[in-house]
Amino acid sequence: MANSQGDPPTSNYVYKGNKLVKRFQSGSDSEVINTYTGNLMVSTKFITTDDGVLHQQELYEYDNQRRVIVSRLYVHMNWEDRVIKTIYTYNPDNTVLCQRFTGNSVSQTTPGSRGKIWLNINGQVLKSEDYVNGGLSSRVVNTYDDKNSAFKNAVGFDKLYGGENTMTHNLLTSTTTYWSNEIVSQVDGFSNTFTYNEEGYPITRESLTIGASSPSFSQYFYE
Template identity: 30%
Template sequence: MKKIIFCLGFIAISLTSCSSDSDSSDGGSDGALVKKIVYTSITDEYSETVNYTYNGNKLVKGVYDYGAEEIYTYDGNLITKIELIEDGEVTYTETFTYDGSGRLLTYLVEEGPFTESETFTYNANGTVTCSGSSGLSTYTFENNELKQIARTTGEVYEYTYDGKNSPFRNVTGYDKIAHVAHGDHEFFGRNQNISTIQETTGDVAYMTNTMTYNANNYPLTVNSTAIFVGDGTYNATMQYTYY
């Protein structure tokens, strides 16, 4: 497996992501919602398109070009389940539970016989402890975004952002599950886009994203380079269309 796993891995397009204990942002002033994403792995010569539909600002469904559907379930304004349906069968499920303050408590992944879970503890100093099968990680937040992940195995990952709008900034409930799951390339924070991820203990520029934007500072394209120890460099692109 080439992806670096902080707590869990995910499928190639990771459009869900641990939450902080900060309140939600009010979102972008223009109310833009992402309509379509085209993901292309240049290294693996693979491309995938997903089109999204909404009920207001709640994400209802994503439809992939190969026919799969990604169905979102809400409880109030919180996303509680995401199901991937292929050929009429649920093949992948993510389940989220929250505390009374709307903070993410548990994250469960089910894919056939495979089951994996994460538990989140909110510390007095503002950090969040993530406990999963890969061990413990401490998440540090700054300006409402994930700033650092420190693993008990010694690795430390530092995040920087572009100061622009994430494509999912206005999607109800998205900020609560941001940074839960990580794929081969990471693109989105809670409200902004990830510019770099530096593995500081090994001095590795694990992830670098270069973006272009529309007039409202939402990304139109991303060129992403990921470096995986022992597996080399991987390149991918993302293209966005908005309502």
């Protein structure tokens, strides 16, 4: 996928079958490595390519219904030993509760923020809310098209929440509202407009960020 602002970088996605095992951007010194057990993603590593330094790693655990129930984000930047653990609880109304804990690589016991995720019938995030000290701190609202995402056939991503790579359909709008002391303090977001090929996969994307004076453009290439 190529972007059009300045000298356009190209985002490259490397597959083994339907497994997305690596992604990197031209001109960048970092890459993302995904590891699978069967068709479930169990690890995502963020690595500097010139020296092989591991900056972040996220590990995932699943229940017997192949749903993610625990994720642990290990942050190693600047020699940190910081871990954010998220526990996911599933409700029958297609919502997911999230409880975050912080700590180090030995234990994560300090309570952090709580969250709630509302899913559509495709398992995509329609809305999510985060709460800090019992008060609403942020809300994200998303809308989607009915076409095919470029990552639709990448196995494992449909079990995770958030990010372009997790989507069956393409994200049209995303709006994030932040609260401070029960008052709206900031609103961020963007909108996307796509063109598609005959199979319904995107070939171009025009993105406009809230507050931006002009959009950015991306092209998709399939091999």
